[in-house]
Amino acid sequence: MTSHAPRDDISTNHGAAGGPDSATAPKGLMPRLLHMLARALASRGFDGIARYGNALGALLWHCLPGRRRLAVRAIADHLGVSQQEATRIARQSFAHNARSFLEVLLVGQFGFEQTGARLIIDNPDLLRRLAEGDRPVVATTAHLGAWEFMSSLMGQWHLDRPRMVVVRRNSNRTLNDFIFAMRGARGLQVVDHRNAVFTVLKGLKRNGCVGFLVDHNCRRDEAIFLPFLGETAAVNMGPALLAVRAEAEVWPAFMIREGDCYRLYIDEPLDTATLDGDRNDKVEAVSRFYTQAVERAVRAHPEQWFWMHKRWKTRPKQDD
Numbered sequence: 001m002t003s004h005a006p007r008d009d010i011s012t013n014h015g016a017a018g019g020p021d022s023a024t025a026p027k028g029l030m031p032r033l034l035h036m037l038a039r040a041l042a043s044r045g046f047d048g049i050a051r052y053g054n055a056l057g058a059l060l061w062h063c064l065p066g067r068r069r070l071a072v073r074a075i076a077d078h079l080g081v082s083q084q085e086a087t088r089i090a091r092q093s094f095a096h097n098a099r100s101f102l103e104v105l106l107v108g109q110f111g112f113e114q115t116g117a118r119l120i121i122d123n124p125d126l127l128r129r130l131a132e133g134d135r136p137v138v139a140t141t142a143h144l145g146a147w148e149f150m151s152s153l154m155g156q157w158h159l160d161r162p163r164m165v166v167v168r169r170n171s172n173r174t175l176n177d178f179i180f181a182m183r184g185a186r187g188l189q190v191v192d193h194r195n196a197v198f199t200v201l202k203g204l205k206r207n208g209c210v211g212f213l214v215d216h217n218c219r220r221d222e223a224i225f226l227p228f229l230g231e232t233a234a235v236n237m238g239p240a241l242l243a244v245r246a247e248a249e250v251w252p253a254f255m256i257r258e259g260d261c262y263r264l265y266i267d268e269p270l271d272t273a274t275l276d277g278d279r280n281d282k283v284e285a286v287s288r289f290y291t292q293a294v295e296r297a298v299r300a301h302p303e304q305w306f307w308m309h310k311r312w313k314t315r316p317k318q319d320d
Contacts, residue, residue, distance in 0.1 A: 034178045042105040046118065046260070049106060053099030061094045064308070068094075071307035078229040079302060092303035096145070096257065103148045108185030110152040110262075120263040127266055131157070135271075136204035136248035138239055140290040142215035143306035144297055145256040148183070153264070154211050155186030162208030164189035166196045166239075168216075197242070204246035212239040215294045215306075217313045224287050225316040229295055234314035240286035247273040250286055252293035256301055267293050 041049065061068055071093060076086035112119065121127055130137070141150050154163050165183065169192045170176035180190040191199050200210050214236060223234035243250050252267040270289045275282040298305045 028174070030174050031178065034174065038105050038178070038182070041102065042109070046106060046109075049102045050099060050260075053102045054095045055098075056102070057095030057098035060098060061091055067308040070310065074307050074311070075302065078231060079299070089303050090307055093305060093307045096304045097143070097306055097308070099257075100143070100146060100148055103146055104179060104182045107148060107152045107155075107182055110149045111156050111186060112153060118261055120258070120261050122263050122265045126268070127264070130251060130266065130269075133249065134207060136207050136246045137209040138204070138243040138246075138248045138250045139209055139211040140214045140239060140250060140252050140293065141211065141254055142294045142297060143213060143309065144215070144254055144294075145301065145304045146262050147213070147255055149255050149262060150211060150253065151183045151188050151190075152186050154209060155184070155188035157209050159187070162189070162203030162206050162210075163187065164191050164200065164203055164208065165211040166191045166193050166200060167213070168193050193238075196238075200242050201246060204242065204248055210242070212236075214239055214290050215298075215311070216309060217311050220314055220317075223314060224284060226284075226288055226291050228291055228311070229298065231312055232316055233291075233312050234316075235287050235291050237283050237287050239290070240283045241279075243286055244272050244275070244279060244282045250290060252290055252297075254297045256297075256304060265297070 041052065044052070068090065071090040072083070072086045075081065075089050075093075076083055079086070079089075081089070110119070115121060139150070139154065141147055151165060154165060157163055165188055167180075167183070167190060170179060184190050189203075203210055216236070218234050218236040220234065222236050222238060224237040224240075225232050226235045227233070228235065240250075242248075250270045250272065252269075254265045256263045256265060270286060272282060272286060275285055277285070
């Protein structure tokens, strides 16, 4: 397995946040308990989190029969595999997603300084292009593999520029504040999607980098309907619209688990400044671009995607 050392032109931000301990001391009993539990789990390191994640995934597999059936059916229908193979993939998916849930506790311990050890850069030339570029960047990824660690790497990217990720807010404020703190452990600004437009555009105008998860279902008023894994799906067009308005480059990237290591895949970017047509044409082209990138990644690593999600819930109307 080939590994690559990090380049000097990628800021590694050593000694930034080191984990849950470095977050601002929370107030209130429940927040304090959450942070104490996070510190205890994070102290087990990557191997411990992997073991706990696998155990949690097995527990969820047995305790969530509805989601289990949903995942198996979605895999069989959209990948065209047998029921037995769909069940195998679904069971692995539960374990991978449980690990993803716990890996948010390790965001502060992961970064480019681990290249060649725990982190493998699949295409270092593309990463070099990204690091040396002077354009605004919209980074798109999915609930695939160790996607929480994308926050680690984005937090280290060009410390002199805005670095942020747009996420959906959790309805539980205590849990939401905790997750925001964990994701921001390496300096990444975590932005609530409901108040994102002005903040994101301001950051992109300063040649910043903004990350989005683009594989989840969304409301009809947020959606453009496009093919995804053989079925029409509601694709969030917000990242595409912001990228077009800022004339940003769109870079799909995914963090895939390989045993004890994590492999960063980066796709060739799309330069929105080169697109033809009106704004609607450009937004559709960008939405299609990152949706196809997600589909390729899911087909390559189906066991690491979030199949228990109701991805095709929002259905198009006749005029969509």
